[in-house]
Amino acid sequence: MAVNLVVRVNIDDPSIAYGETGADYVDLDLSPNRDYLIWTGGSDDVKDGENEPTETELNIASTIIQATAVQVPHCLLYDYSAGLLKEVEGMGDNERYVFCFSFDGETATEPTLEAWDDSNHATADKHVLGGETGYDSFVNAICTTSLSPGTDWVGSGSGTKIAGNVTLGLNDGDPITMTGIATGETYDCYANIGILIPASYDTPGAETFVTTVRFTWM
Amino acid sequence: MGDRNKSQALYTIIFEDKTTYYGGSIFDTKWLDIPKKKINRIFYRLPSGDFLCLGNYDKYFHYIEAVQDLTGRERGKTKIEYAYLMGKRGRVVTSYRITLINKPFDKYRLGDVTVREFDINDEKIQKLNKKGWK
Numbered sequence: 388m389a390v391n392l393v394v395r396v397n398i399d400d401p402s403i404a405y406g407e408t409g410a411d412y413v414d415l416d417l418s419p420n421r422d423y424l425i426w427t428g429g430s431d432d433v434k435d436g437e438n439e440p441t442e443t444e445l446n447i448a449s450t451i452i453q454a455t456a457v458q459v460p461h462c463l464l465y466d467y468s469a470g471l472l473k474e475v476e477g478m479g480d481n482e483r484y485v486f487c488f489s490f491d492g493e494t495a496t497e498p499t500l501e502a503w504d505d506s507n508h509a510t511a512d513k514h515v516l517g518g519e520t521g522y523d524s525f526v527n528a529i530c531t532t533s534l535s536p537g538t539d540w541v542g543s544g545s546g547t548k549i550a551g552n553v554t555l556g557l558n559d560g561d562p563i564t565m566t567g568i569a570t571g572e573t574y575d576c577y578a579n580i581g582i583l584i585p586a587s588y589d590t591p592g593a594e595t596f597v598t599t600v601r602f603t604w605m
Numbered sequence: 606m607g608d609r610n611k612s613q614a615l616y617t618i619i620f621e622d623k624t625t626y627y628g629g630s631i632f633d634t635k636w637l638d639i640p641k642k643k644i645n646r647i648f649y650r651l652p653s654g655d656f657l658c659l660g661n662y663d664k665y666f667h668y669i670e671a672v673q674d675l676t677g678r679e680r681g682k683t684k685i686e687y688a689y690l691m692g693k694r695g696r697v698v699t700s701y702r703i704t705l706i707n708k709p710f711d712k713y714r715l716g717d718v719t720v721r722e723f724d725i726n727d728e729k730i731q732k733l734n735k736k737g738w739k
Contacts, residue, residue, distance in 0.1 A: 388632070388633050389631075389632040389633065389669070389671075389683075391683075392673050392683070394673075394675055415675070415681075416681075417673075417674075417675065417680040417681025418681050419678075419680075419681075421681075423676065423680070424675070424676060493637075493734060493736065494668075494734065495666070495668030495689075495733055495734050495737050496668065496670075496732065496733060496734070497732060501672075505677060505678075506674055506677045506678055506679040507708055507709050507710055507711075508672065508708065509708065509709065509710040509711060510710070560732060561732065562732065562733065562734035563734075564734065564736075595676070595677065596676070596677075597674050597675075597676050597677035597680075598674070598675045598676050599672045599673060599674045599675065600672065600673050600675065601670065601671070601672045602670075602671060602672075602673075603668045603669060603670045603671070604634070604668060604669055604671075605634065605636045605637055605667065605668045605669075605734065605736070605737045
């Protein structure tokens with residue numbers, strides 16, 4: 388059967404896995420004009436508990452290039468059903484249970500997380516993805532399905548700078564097997580994602596990019 | 606399975622004992638339900654309605670590959686991009702990738718079959734879910 392994917396974000400305590408007591412995750416409603424993620428420097432208008440921000444508010448809250456590399460400090464979920472921004476807890480930190488990818492069946496291959504310029508998945512040329520700029524991708528991702536990512540994993544470069552065909556495996560190299568998973572339950576993979584802007588990067592801008600999960604079924 | 610369903614099956618398997626097995630659809634391939642018998646031939650339905658025919662392999666593997674965007678204008682949609690049918694003979698695995706979508710700026714078009722060979726110890730082959738070999 389086709390495998391279904393549900394993406395969840397942790398909005399409370401990133402030391403607690405999905406399904407454990409006390410866990411507080413939001414299932415992303417990714418249909419058009421519903422939930423979406425915002426990576427931001429944050430501001431009084433663009434923070435946890437605020438209403439959906441305007442474009443001007445987002446621009447004011449953007450992260451500014453500095454003389455040293457700077458990590459984008461916040462990832463916010465715009466939760467359409469609540470009409471509010473919610474902080475994705477632990478994004479880019481040494482936290483394991485931040486982005487959760489739940490699969491309801493076995494896969495033939497390991498699921499991967501990818502980053503592209505747009506939904507065509509053909510190019511990774513934007514500045515944020517490092518394409519044609521002489522820089523690596525700013526988008527760092529690390530699989531945390533089995534382990535925490537480690538201290539300063541973004542700054543130390545221990546993650547994968549995903550862009551185009553440089554992808555992140557979400558299950559430690561293995562396909563998903565449902566052995567030991569009860570009927571109706573899901574197999575949950577985890578990753579953390581952090582965005583690191585290089586020191587004195589010469590082209591300021593505000594770019595969108597597409598993150599995608601590639602998965603299979605038999 | 607009725608004749609109409611047989612004619613629409615994703616694939617048809619003929620075993621060495623001359624019995625047949627009909628696959629399901631892209632969404633429910635029924636690959637894992639294939640009886641444990643030696644396969645003689647697989648006829649795999651291409652988007653054109655023609656068939657890719659594989660035979661004389663020791664083992665076969667099949668899977669569907671899809672993507673789901675988390676961000677961007679097509680977020681949330683599951684888009685099926687490829688079907689893979691593989692045959693293992695000795696130390697070589699031959700992979701037939703069938704394109705199932707027309708993507709802008711992609712040189713591969715719907716129905717294109719891309720053939721690659723892998724050594725049995727190639728990581729891509731070793732990391733496949735072992736339940737899928739038939």
